[in-house]
Amino acid sequence: MIDMAKPSTTRTRSQQWFERSQQSLVEGVNSPSRGGAVYAPGPVFLERGEGSHVWDADGNEYIDFMMSFGALIQGHAHPTLVEVVSQAMARGSHFATATSAEVEAAERLRRVVPSAEVVRFTNTGSEATMLALRLARAHTRRTKFLKFEGHYHGWYDPYLLNAHSHVPEQLGPRENPARLPDSEGIPASTFDDVVLAPWNDVAAIERVMKQHGRDLAAVITEPIMANMGCILPRDGYLKRLRELTQDCGALLILDEVVTGFRYAPGGCQEYYGIQPDISTFGKALGAGFPVGAVAGPRSILDHMRWSENMVLHYGTFNGHRLTMKVAAANLDLLAADGTYQKLHSVGDAAISGLRDVFRRHNINAIVQGFGPMFQIYFTGRDAIHDYRDYCAYVDTHLYSRFVHRLLERGIYMTPSNGLHWIISTAHTDSDAKVLIEAADQACAGLA
Ligand SMILES: Cc1ncc(COP(=O)(O)O)c(C=O)c1O
Structure with a gap:
């Protein structure tokens, strides 16, 4: 049981692991989003998870x-996925050849995503977006995107432009955004083919598409x-973006x-009623x-068929058998009646409770999103509409302090404001209540 009245400060074992991890891993972790820069002074080492709960190396429990x-x-x-993996593993993990498991996973994905005439599985979301761009370039015989x-x-190199936040002074004018690479080690020429535009602004995208659309x-x-x-x-x-891309022959x-x-079940394309040319999936699928996964019409994905002019996509672990078994079972579980109603209602309860907490404490904060995914912004604005709003008006330091207070009260979340709160099928109304109580305590004296 999580005892919020006694904020936990014992992270001795996590700290010991973190010191030890620095000897063998860069910054002690395997991604810059997990290390001391985000979780200062160091990350919580998680050792076990069950349902919506996790336990750290010191035995502290969190939702x-x-x-x-x-x-x-x-x-x-x-439990269903544990059983699926155990049974599949006992017959061998991966064969790197055709298996029934990948067919069954693809069939289920096609059932819920109408734009997915065919599917190609990759190992990560990054590989999927990389492949999607290669396919688009081969299909249109254009290079810019x-x-x-x-x-x-x-x-993937060409996507690493303005994906991190910056101080507003660095962003340049909205009509001609400054181009800010997110990583060293990428040749500047990589970005020559990238057109950069502000999002969520119809007038801006109409202008940009008029200028560049036919090259994209x-x-x-x-x-x-x-x-x-x-x-x-x-x-x-x-919908407007869909029309503009169609008009210019860009995918x-x-x-x-x-x-x-x-x-x-069919993602945001179902929710918002748009039909993309290519979709990329990852995360929740597995x-x-x-x-x-990359999904779309045969006319585009068939560029990967074996020929002299094929779009190459190799990968030892593509369609990994255990992963495919889990993906298929996961999609079956998600297809059960009431799944999405519950994801939405638990999430909406958490969101409205958090909004009440901030109102009661007179803290300038908004909770944006709905149902299964949302984020808290400490801001005086009514809404955050784009990157520029986020860079200019969101107090990410206060958010990090707030999340550290929640961590001490049994709520596990990354202190990075750029990410988001996730509701899974394992979360319950009572988890939402615990979060709201913890947030109430964390708000006292926060500002
Ligand atoms: C929208 C989006 N696309 C692609 C990716 C890359 O996925 P992965 O981390 O599995 O490579 C991410 C990862 O966070 C993402 O948020």
């Missing part, structure tokens, strides 16, 4: 609202901007790595196993 950056849509150690400020599509192989977008927290598309924005790549299978 997990990060859920592996959204991968764990069924929570931790779902458009990405939006603040959107993250994985760590693709426009790639997250349907909900999930890497600056949780920023919803304005009414009609995605629309909908990056549903975060949103896929989350808001509706329910904790590493996976990505």
